Amino acid sequence: MEFIVDNVDKTMDIGVQIGKLANSGDIICLIGDLGTGKTHITKGIAKGLGIDEHITSPTFGIVNEYNGRHKLYHFDVYRVNDPDEIEAIGFDEYIFSDAVSIIEWANYIEELIPVEHLSITIDKLPEIGENYRKITVNFNGNKYDYVKEIKI
Structure with missing residues (x-):
């Protein structure tokens, strides 16, 4: 599925919808260059999970934990030099738990990602406008069929 968005609110709205539909044990991989909106999608997912805390990217700590309808583990593996x-x-203990796991820069550790996961790629579209993004949502495994319900 592909979505073209032109502002942060629409990006976060896609995340909110995913968070409302997410299930225990879901693994959500985020891929995109710096500044594309990976953390904004994560903020939306957290909101959809009922998490009211301020969400920040765990760039230096690798993982942040939050509590909501499901526990959320938010990984940022940008600075990981070796899997x-x-x-x-x-x-493995984190991602094979009952929590929802979000992994920013998941492409850096592809070999560690389970086959069954939700993948969200965000690309800038400067040819259309500065704030435009293409958000591509792919899923591997039937448990992620719920993404078919997402609308903007």
């Missing part, structure tokens, strides 16, 4: 680093923090 062994992320494994050392118990990555």
Whole structure:
């Protein structure tokens, strides 16, 4: 599925819809360049999960934890130089738990991502306008069929 958005509110709205539909144990992979909106999607997902805390990207801490309808683990693996680093923090214990796991820069650790996951790629569209983004949502595994309900 593809969505073209022209502002942060629409980006976050897609996240809110995903968060409202997300289930225990979901793994959501975010891919996109710096400044494309990965953290805004995450803020929306958190809001959809009923999390009222201020969401920030855990760039230096690798993972932040939040409590809502489901626990949320928010990973940022941008600064991970070797997949062994992320494994050392118990990555498998996090993503194979009952929490919803969001992984920013998931393409950096592809070999550690389970086959069954939701993937969201965000691309800038400067040829249309400065704030335009193409959000591509793909899922691997039937448990993520709920994304078919997303509308903007």
